[in-house]
Amino acid sequence: MNTATGHTSEPRTAGAGFDAVFDQNFELMKRLAFLLGADDPENIAQEAFVRLHGRWSRLASADKALPYLRRTVVNLSRSRLRHLRVVRGTPRDRDRDTASAESVALANRAVADALDRLTRRQRQVVVLRYWLDLDQRSIADTLGIAVGTVKATTSQAMAALREALAGEDDR
Numbered sequence: 233m234n235t236a237t238g239h240t241s242e243p244r245t246a247g248a249g250f251d252a253v254f255d256q257n258f259e260l261m262k263r264l265a266f267l268l269g270a271d272d273p274e275n276i277a278q279e280a281f282v283r284l285h286g287r288w289s290r291l292a293s294a295d296k297a298l299p300y301l302r303r304t305v306v307n308l309s310r311s312r313l314r315h316l317r318v319v320r321g322t323p324r325d326r327d328r329d330t331a332s333a334e335s336v337a338l339a340n341r342a343v344a345d346a347l348d349r350l351t352r353r354q355r356q357v358v359v360l361r362y363w364l365d366l367d368q369r370s371i372a373d374t375l376g377i378a379v380g381t382v383k384a385t386t387s388q389a390m391a392a393l394r395e396a397l398a399g400e401d402d403r
Contacts, residue, residue, distance in 0.1 A: 250288050253297045254281055260364075261305050267359040268309040269352075276312060280304040302364070302374045306356060313352065346396035354389035357382055 261280055265273035280301050291297060347355055353375070360371045368386075372379045 249294050250285060250297075253284070253294070253301075257298060257301060261301055264302065264305050264359065264364065265309050267347075267363055268306065268313075268356060269348075270309040270312050272312065273309075276305055276308045279308055299370070299373065302360075302366075303376075306360075306374055310352065310356075342397055343393075346393050349396055350389055350392055353377075353385055354392065357385045358389045358393070361386060 258277055258281065261277040262273045265276035270276045283304055284297060284301055287300070288297075291300070347358070350358065356375060357371060360366045360374060361368075366374065368379050368382045371382045375382070377385075
């Protein structure tokens with residue numbers, strides 16, 4: 233132990249701390265990937281945890297694990313969607329007949345359709361803000377953008393959602 237700082241110089245190992253982070257956050261990361269449009273959210277979440285495990289001993293503190301996971305899930309989802317667009321030539325429409333827990337929770341097909349029509353960045357900001365309840369700084373850090381961009385994107389996304397859902401009230 234370094235008596236001047238009170239910290240050990242030994243690297244942390246992935247043990248109980250990592251297990252607790254996994255147990256508490258796997259479903260959350262899986263749902264995040266789903267809401268960001270990934271067609272394989274469980275694999276995205278698993279890959280994020282594999283990457284976290286590989287870096288666990290180099291994290292400055294366990295407090296950095298959740299922000300690392302969020303950013304990794306966002307980036308992996310983004311990469312997966314980009315890959316699918318290239319492979320398939322066009323974005324894939326999800327099978328709306330298959331009800332997942334998340335789609336049931338949304339409870340409104342119109343909302344899901346309106347989310348699908350948002351740009352990738354708008355959808356990411358809306359999901360991180362209103363599903364994960366992150367503040368603007370955390371969203372900016374997760375997406376690697378400025379806080380002002382988060383504010384503007386949120387405003388644009390909410391306007392697009394209001395417009396898309398305005399006709400639903402008349403039905």
